[in-house]
Amino acid sequence: MGVYKLSTAGGLATPRTNYSSFLAGNPAFDPDSFFPIASTTVGSGGSSNVEFTSITADYTHLQIRGIIKNTANNSESVRFRFNSDTNTNYSFHRLFGDGSSASAYGEANTSYAGEASSSNSPQTNIFSALVYDILDYKNTNKYKTVRGLSGKDFNGSGNIFLFSGNWRNTNAITSITIYPNSDNFAQYTQFALYGIKGS
Amino acid sequence: MASTYEKIATTTLSSTQSTVTFSSISSAYTDLVLVMNPIANTASGSYPYLRFNGDSSTNYSRTMIAGTGSAAESDRSSNSSEGYFIYGNQVQTDSAFNGIININNYSNTTTYKTFLARTNVASGTGPRVEALAGLWRSTSAINQIVLHCGSNSFVSGSTFTLYGILKA
Numbered sequence: 608m609g610v611y612k613l614s615t616a617g618g619l620a621t622p623r624t625n626y627s628s629f630l631a632g633n634p635a636f637d638p639d640s641f642f643p644i645a646s647t648t649v650g651s652g653g654s655s656n657v658e659f660t661s662i663t664a665d666y667t668h669l670q671i672r673g674i675i676k677n678t679a680n681n682s683e684s685v686r687f688r689f690n691s692d693t694n695t696n697y698s699f700h701r702l703f704g705d706g707s708s709a710s711a712y713g714e715a716n717t718s719y720a721g722e723a724s725s726s727n728s729p730q731t732n733i734f735s736a737l738v739y740d741i742l743d744y745k746n747t748n749k750y751k752t753v754r755g756l757s758g759k760d761f762n763g764s765g766n767i768f769l770f771s772g773n774w775r776n777t778n779a780i781t782s783i784t785i786y787p788n789s790d791n792f793a794q795y796t797q798f799a800l801y802g803i804k805g806s
Numbered sequence: 807m808a809s810t811y812e813k814i815a816t817t818t819l820s821s822t823q824s825t826v827t828f829s830s831i832s833s834a835y836t837d838l839v840l841v842m843n844p845i846a847n848t849a850s851g852s853y854p855y856l857r858f859n860g861d862s863s864t865n866y867s868r869t870m871i872a873g874t875g876s877a878a879e880s881d882r883s884s885n886s887s888e889g890y891f892i893y894g895n896q897v898q899t900d901s902a903f904n905g906i907i908n909i910n911n912y913s914n915t916t917t918y919k920t921f922l923a924r925t926n927v928a929s930g931t932g933p934r935v936e937a938l939a940g941l942w943r944s945t946s947a948i949n950q951i952v953l954h955c956g957s958n959s960f961v962s963g964s965t966f967t968l969y970g971i972l973k974a
Contacts, residue, residue, distance in 0.1 A: 641811035643974035646836075672837055672971065674911045674920065704871030704880030704937075711878075724939070732945060736910040736920040756908075756922055758869060758939025763884045765869035767939045795916055799836060799973035801810070 646799035653791035659800045660782040666802030669741040673798040674734035676726040679790035686719035688784040701770035721772030723757035735759035745779040816967040826953045833913035835970030840907040844964040846897035853956040855888035870938035891923035898930040913947040
């Protein structure tokens, strides 16, 4: 069966272009594959954690992006948990640079899926940055693996984290808790959660 | 209305240029992602850096980690007039250098701007991988990015694409 594009054929009179596709020469609709799910900006009172809940299974991967600061004087990191699991079902490894030396570190049977860099209270206006990927988060046939890049620079000190983590659970991830290793998140700390669709 | 992950601009050089500029960047997004595969006219001295909003004052600093294939290292620089997003990586005369720079919350006027860079040199002089946290000590929204090829130039075939990401 032929397909005709009436907007340019001038009706069904000949000559006209006979297409074999219903696209009729138009480009295929290419929907976004990167979707905003939710975001949180910490208010003036600070916050002990940030949670993303009721995450649907509509995507293939998740990504968290943010800027981070802690209310403590010397806090170093933020941590991640899934589905409110506080048991020792996690592990992580990381490469760490502090500006003078590089080191590697890891923990097995820990209660969080990786540590990211955090700015802290004395650093006026400076926040760390984070990109954190949760791959195949809804797959119920395998444990969940994450990876992240985060860092901060204080013009004379700072650090950079390149890390991966594992959650030994086959449940689909439906909630994510992000919390500092001590004290609270400071005002203007922001996390945004995105869903990435596969083909 | 902006898409969630939208290409803002892309440049493929057809001639030699000492700089590549993305200007009039709107504040419609939350984060910026700059993806590049540049080529240099000469590798020696092609340590790429950026500047935001035309600022050539000493407001940039960085902390980095690198792997050379035989060792890991970390270093930093402070009070620099160049926003280096590398430490030892140099743009090569082939396409062996590539990089991705994340600039989170680039348009807020409350905080200084922290950016994360991942760069690689797959061959040529000193193959290595690097990750870097950079800081621009300014609360201004970023509306311009100028990329420099160190003391050299980018040549034809170099590609640079700037994306914007919009949060919920």
